[in-house]
Amino acid sequence: MQIQLDFRSGIPIYVQIVEQIKHLVDNGELKPGDQLPTVRQLATDIRVNFNTIARAYRLLDEAGFISTQHGRGTYILGPVENGDPDQLRLANLEALTRRYLRDVEVLGCSVEEAAKMVQSQIENKADGRNIVDNP
16 A cells, blocks of 8 residues: 655645545555555554554544454445545544544533534634634
8 A cells, every 4th residue: 555645735644644545445456345554554654653544544434434443454445435525524524523522521611612612713714813823
């Protein structure tokens, strides 16, 4: 499996890995049932932190694109259901939202407080303000 990374592109490495695995499936280099390298093996092969690979695999797994079976390996499940190219992106957004809500709970905040904060940030963005720069 050949993965090429561009460390200067500004695109997060885990996103590049997700997209390249998806591309390898789309062009037939990887087929349903093919086993992917372990997280540690791929991290060693492409010289990135294993947590980066784990994050990419987790996103692909949550999207239903791969299946990770503890003790057995990680396997390609096939193209995204119904051939919808936006499904992986939406599944990743859903997974991100679930992780955010878990973090909110760990902080001891309510879902209502989190919703108000998100809405505030959406309004800031709509007003042209940069979300990252606002406290």
